[in-house]
Amino acid sequence: xxxxxxxxxxxxxxxxxxxxxxxxxxxxxxxxxxxxxxxxxxxxxxxxxxxxxxxxxxxxxxxxxxxxxxxxxxxxxxxxxxxxxxxxxxxxxxxxxxxxxxxxxxxxxxxxxxxxxxxxxxxxxxxxxxxxxxxxxxxxxxxxxxxxxxxxxxxxxxxxxxxxxxxxxxxxxxxxxxxxxxxxxxxxxxxxxxxxxxxxxxxxxxxxx
Amino acid sequence: xxxxxxxxxxxxxxxxxxxxxxxxxxxxxxxxxxxxxxxxxxxxxxxxxxxxxxxxxxxxxxxxxxxxxxxxxxxxxxxxxx
Numbered sequence: 001x002x003x004x005x006x007x008x009x010x011x012x013x014x015x016x017x018x019x020x021x022x023x024x025x026x027x028x029x030x031x032x033x034x035x036x037x038x039x040x041x042x043x044x045x046x047x048x049x050x051x052x053x054x055x056x057x058x059x060x061x062x063x064x065x066x067x068x069x070x071x072x073x074x075x076x077x078x079x080x081x082x083x084x085x086x087x088x089x090x091x092x093x094x095x096x097x098x099x100x101x102x103x104x105x106x107x108x109x110x111x112x113x114x115x116x117x118x119x120x121x122x123x124x125x126x127x128x129x130x131x132x133x134x135x136x137x138x139x140x141x142x143x144x145x146x147x148x149x150x151x152x153x154x155x156x157x158x159x160x161x162x163x164x165x166x167x168x169x170x171x172x173x174x175x176x177x178x179x180x181x182x183x184x185x186x187x188x189x190x191x192x193x194x195x196x197x198x199x200x201x202x203x204x205x206x207x208x209x
Numbered sequence: 210x211x212x213x214x215x216x217x218x219x220x221x222x223x224x225x226x227x228x229x230x231x232x233x234x235x236x237x238x239x240x241x242x243x244x245x246x247x248x249x250x251x252x253x254x255x256x257x258x259x260x261x262x263x264x265x266x267x268x269x270x271x272x273x274x275x276x277x278x279x280x281x282x283x284x285x286x287x288x289x290x291x
Contacts, residue, residue, distance in 0.1 A: 023288040025281070036276070040268045058276050065283045107217050107249075120248040123255050132263075139263045158257045159264070164227075183221045190249075190256045 013077055020068055028068070032061055035081050038160065042082070045143055045155055046089045056092065060085040075169055082160065083170045086152055098147025106187035119198065126197035142192040146185050153178050154185035213246055220246070224254050 019027030040057045047053035063084050071080055127135070143151060156167045168178035216239060222228040223236050240247050 023284075025284050025288075028284070029280075036273065037266075037268045040272070041264075041266045044266045045264065054272055057272070058279055061276060061280060062283050065280065065287060103218060104214055107214055117245050120245050122248065123252050127255075135259070136263045139259055143260065143264065155260075159261055183218070186221055186253060186256060187217070189260065190252050193256060193259070194252060 010076075014073065017068075017071060017073065017077060021071075028065070031077055032064065032081070035078055036061075039081060039085050042085060042155060042160065043089075045140075045159075046085075046148065046152060048093070052092065056085065056088050059088045063088065075166065079162070079166050079170055082156060082162070086156075086170055089148070089152070093148065096148035096152075098149065100147065100150055100184045100188050103184060103187065106184070106191055119194065121198075121201070123193075123197060126200050130200065138193065138196050142189055142196075145192065146188060150181050150185040150188070153181045154189070157182045158186075213243065216246055217249070220250055220253060224250060224257075 013031070016027045016031045020031060039060055040053070043053040043056040043060070044050070047056050060081060064081060067084070071077070075083070130138075143155070146154065153167050153171055153173065156162045156170055157164065162170065164179055164182065165175060167173075167182065168175045171178060173181070216236065219228055219232055219236060223233060228236065240250060
């Protein structure tokens with residue numbers, strides 16, 4: 001989108017926010033319209049089960065109504081909604097205590113250079129052999145295995161396509177901490193999928209690994 | 210840069226186009242000569258792509274309806290008393 005397009009959207013959002021603050025329910029609905037499926041998708045991946053996800057989803061928008069007067073436009077309305085959602089999750093489950101491995105543990109134990117390494121292979125081959133459902137199930141499982149404090153910034157950055165600065169704002173982390181968690185989560189996800197593909201390769205080629 | 214361990218912290222930024230120009234050129238040079246790091250970079254790219262493409266959840270109509278009713282009630286309670 002060009003700057004002019006972004007300017008129009010911001011101006012439009014500002015008008016809708018002003019309307020909502022004065023009690024215009026239609027304006028509020030227009031503000032949240034595009035975020036409903038997105039917040040639901042995020043809630044499903046952050047909550048422990050479907051029932052909690054539905055609660056978190058509804059609670060996010062109800063809290064948006066309660067706090068609409070406090071929205072000052074320091075972030076976009078969408079970022080503000082995500083922040084509410086992340087806080088609802090935090091209030092529900094408390095502080096996330098899970099940990100991931102240090103960065104260097106995710107480096108494949110590879111010799112430098114062009115030598116073959118058993119843990120490193122082109123993913124196109126296993127990807128072409130798996131069904132969409134098998135893959136989706138595995139991706140979901142890997143995401144859910146990430147401790148919440150890593151899963152949240154990872155999803156905000158890559159499935160909700162936020163900037164690192166907005167991820168930091170939404171989660172209350174410093175920029176450096178947000179960056180570090182996103183990276184570790186990405187490496188852990190890669191490792192988890194890589195292990196799975198390695199196993200599938202062995203199975204499909206009938207080789208015991 | 211010759212050590213793959215030094216590289217891993219920057220690989221993600223490199224893929225996302227967020228690395229400064231000097232580091233970027235150093236890393237590109239390393240990747241040209243290191244098949245293993247190229248495979249890691251490629252799989253890190255695919256990790257994000259798979260997560261983006263593969264895990265969408267449809268919002269059920271019944272939940273949409275339930276939300277609408279709750280929002281209306283909350284809105285009324287908030288603005289009707291003002």
